[in-house]
Amino acid sequence: MTLFHLKASFAVFVGACCLLLTVQVGRLPKDEVPLISVERGVKMAAVALNPVDEILRKMTLKQKIGQMIQVDVNKLIDADNIDARASLNKPRVEALAKLGIGSLFNTPFSGWNGRNTWTPDEWRAVLNDIQVIFAENGALPVIYGIDTIHGANYVHGATLFPQPLAAASSFNVDLVYRMGVIEAKDSLAAGIPWVFSPVLGIAMHPKWSRNYETFGEDPHTVAQLGVAAIRGIQSNNRSAACMKHFIGYSNPTSGNDRADSVINDFELLNYYAPPFLAAISEAKVRTSMETYVSVNGEPVVASHKLLTDLLRIDMGFQGVLTTDENEIRQLVKEHHVASSYSDALYSVYNGTSIDMNMLSNLSDATTLTEDLVKQGLLTEARLDESVRRILELKYDLGLLSKPTAVYEPPTPVGSVEDQQEAKALADESIILLKNEPKLPVDAVNPKTALPIEDPHATIFLTGPLADTKAFLCGGWSIYWQGTDNSSLIPHGITIREGLTRSYDKLQYAKGVDVDGNPVENRTELLEKAAKSSYTIVVVGEAPYAEKNGDVDDLLLPEGQRKYVQELTAIKSTNVILVIVAGRPRLLGGITTHAAAVLLSFLPCEQGGQAFTDIITGHVNPSGRLPMTYPKSTGNVHLPYFHRVNTECRDSFKDCPMEWIFGSGLSYTSFDYRDVTLSRHNVTSSGSLEVSMVVKNTGLRAGKEVVLLFISQKVRRGAVPEVKLLKRFAKVSLQPQASTTVRFTLTAADWSYYQPQIGKGFKSVVEPGIFHIQIKHDTDCKKDLHLCKAFRVLDDQASS
Known part of the structure; x- marks a missing residue:
């Protein structure tokens, strides 16, 4: 509306x-x-x-400034009061109301006094009290926003979904859409209409601690899944998604969180911008959040080029743009490009189109902004632009017509149906990356190590993540930094619990902790492994978020790696390596002698059951890698779509990786045939259809992710990429069944954006030969049936 x-x-x-x-x-x-x-x-x-016009016309300068400020709700909470509603400090709320503050954000708990989350009823009661106090003081309703990364992670009892990087591994647009629907529903149940999600940065540095919040490294995948998530969040017409972090945050030069980014305009427009552009043009996203970092030495929060020329003019974004927390003040403290807070406010409001200033502490933001206007250094007309956008957002979400948190009786959170949706996504988030023949090899009826279908198989389960739900969830789970207390995770079971129910001869020992420190007698552990047909070892990371997740070395902790190496050295057991982490930790060769490898980028509360169902064979794995998994430190910062002239540390040709983008196996097999183009010559503004037949040639039902890449033989305007994903689809097939998959390609798929900002996006098509590659590992020199060439002609030429 x-x-x-x-x-x-x-x-x-x-x-x-x-x-x-x-x-x-x-x-x-x-x-x-x-x-x-x-x-x-x-x-x-x-x-x-x-x-909106009428309200804006009646507003005083102070009220306008107040609307442009977002305050941390913790400033309104008395930490020594366990009761949610009684903990609200009403005099402080009244003080904000008199300033006309426009928004509140954050979670009102940090683990103090034994509390961890508020129930939907508690949230609604507190937010209703806040709105009433604002109304009593003649103020407009506040809009409440909160980080909602993988479900309503700060609402007690709400379903926690796999983290976005795990969700991306599914390549299932429908499941991501439904995740968005449910996280918005559960947030609204708590009276929260503004969802700070999704993250649309492309994961360019595996060391970065926020990789798991993204949909991976590929621009097209991030765009499609981002659009699905936003459409899901906003489908109720009462919730606002917030695309973040605009722009360049996901390419830290050092890999450390909030490190500066160096990105040329070609890469900015062609790799980083497409997900945000799709969110605006296709999903009609209502809000955006800028990023902490500087790009090419210019802090994004003060960048006219990025926040006005690119976001507003070129992309046409008309929604509300908020800073990340304290970002304007960081121009003084962190970036050192402003001499005072007043100087920073002057730079941001005069130089960008930012609408809201997110603050952990209100301090003097209102008075300094008012002084700038009174001194003639900032026009009230500039404030009107932002306030209008804020009021329009509140109107669209119904806040102006119903100034309380209570729209209607809330729908339940954490329902069985919601958990089933999370389980479906967790199932498809798990990636089978290796599956060798089971030892000893049966010459008559050879079987792979997975699945383990014998309920009486002797199994030794070990590893630091085998008996925890909390570590399967990662950060932004109950608390900002996550938790090590699995009892706080509202639903689901651990991997140990799931496998114990499935196998009657399973033994368990932790072996090492998450830092790699031994916790049991190593000799006894290895003896248990040697006496078992299978050893399942679950390794990975402890939860973290943002700066707290910085690591000096991307290698999995040495103690974990050494333990796996000792287990795989035992020839009498089939070692199943299970990896759960928020980023691709380097493995140091531990996969070499493993019989099978499973990976998930934090499947969360349903992960224990999902891993169990895949190991037992009740679910056929269908996840695919949404980002490159590096093998060595020398080739860490290298996405699959790197330029063709990129030289690797130890190769002049291929860049050796642990696993390449799109990797993933199944318990069945799929065959591709009859790859056909509707035409082999196409005008630069034309289109063509690519079709193929995909058949399940195995004995199990399964799901296949069909990937279509394009590469350009010669490109004069910029060195071409090795390849770029342009389409994907996920198909489900019964044994021996087949289906025809069709993709329509247009000029947007063989053009690139000219590196100019502030003048509108200008697409360039260079006539020439392009190659279509089907599947992630296709070599066009060998797999001719999966590669097709077409020629792009000038528009004047005949097709």
């Missing part, structure tokens, strides 16, 4: 609000307007046509 689709009931709400606030108006200073009432004298016809 937009401002031009205002319902007639708005007039009724105005009258009701006036009645509600009659006794409170007298408390306001003479020059203050009770904005929530829009004043009795306003003609209803005018209000019905354009309520």
Whole structure:
């Protein structure tokens, strides 16, 4: 719903609000307007046509400045009070209301006094009290925003989904859409309409601690899954998604969180921008958050080039743009490009289109901004631009017509149906990367190491992540940094619990902790492994978020690697290596002698059951790598779509990786045939259809991710990439069944954006030969049936 689709009931709400606030108006200073009432004298016809204009016209300078500020809710909470509603410090709320503060954010708990999350009812009660206090002081309703990374992770009992990088491993747009629907539903159940999600950065540095919050390294995949997530979040018409972090955050030069990024304009427009552009043009995302970092030495928060020229002019974004936490102040403290907070505010508001200043502490932000206007250093018209966007957002979400947290009775959170959706996504997030013949090899009826279908098989389960739900979830789970307390994770089971129910001869010992320190007698552990047909060892990382996840070395801790090496040295057991981490930790060769390898980038609460079902064979794995898994430190910062002239540390040709983008096996097999192009010559503005037949040639039902890449033989404007993914689809096939998959390609798929910013996106098509490659590991010199060439002609040439 937009401002031009205002319902007639708005007039009724105005009258009701006036009645509600009659006794409170007298408390306001003479020059203050009770904005929530829009004043009795306003003609209803005018209000019905354009309520935002009318509200904005009545606002004082102080009220406008207040709308542009977002305050951490922890400043309103008394930490020594366990009761949620009683913990609200109402005098502090009233002080913010008198300033007309526009938004609140964050989670109101940090583990103090034994609390960890609020129930939906507690959230709604507190937010309702806040809105009432604001209304009593003539202030507009606040809009509440919160980080919602993989479900409503700060709402007690809400379903926790796999982290986004795990979700991306599914390559299942429908499941990601439904994840968005549920996380918005559960947030609204708590009275929270603004969801700080999804992250649309492309994961360019495996060492970065926020990789698991992304949808991987590929621009097309991130764009498609980002669009799905946003459409899911905003499908109820009462929630706002927030695409973040605009732009370049995901390429830290050192791999450390918040390190600066160096990105040329060609790469910025052709790799980093497409997910954000798709979010705006296809998903109609309502809000955006800028990023902490500097790009090419310029802090993004103060960048006219990026936040005005690129985001507003070139991309056409018209929604609300907020800073990340304290970013304007960081121009003084972190970036050192401003001499004072006033100087920083001046630079940001005059140089960019930022609408909201996110603050952990209000401090003097309001008075300094007001001083800038009074000194003629900042125009009120500039503030009006931002306030209008904020009011339009609040109107679109129904906050102006219902200034409380309670829209209607909330739907339940954590339902069985919601958990089933999380389980489906967890199933498809798990990637089978290796599956060798089971030892000893049966010459008559050879079998692979997985699945283990014998419920009486002797199994030794070990490793630091084998008996934890918390470590399967990672950061942004109950707490910002996650938790090591699995009892706080509301649903699901551990891998140990799942496998214990499935196998009657399973033994368990932790072996080492997550840092690699031994916790049991090593000799006894190895003896247990030697006496077992299978040894399942689960390795990985402890939870972390942002800076706390920085590591000096991407290698998995030495103690974990050494333990796996000792286990794989035993010839009498089949070692199943299970990896659970938020990024691709270097493995140091431990996969070489493993019989099978499973990987998931944090499947969370349903991960224990999902791993169990895949190991037992009840679920056929279908995940695929959404980012390159490096093998050595020398080739870490190298996405699959690197330029053709990139030289690797130890090769002049291929860049050796542990596993390449798109890798993933199945318990069945798939055959591709009849790859056909509708034409082999196409005009630069034309289109063509690619079709192929995909057949399940195995004995099990399975799902296949069909990947279509394009490469350009010669490109004069910029060195071409090795290849770029342009389409993907996921198909489900019964044994021996087949289906025809069709993709339509257009000029956008063989063009690139000219490196110019602020003048609109200009696509360039260089006529020449292009190659289509089907599957992730296709070599066009060998797999001719999976490669097809076509020629792009000038528009004047015949097709």
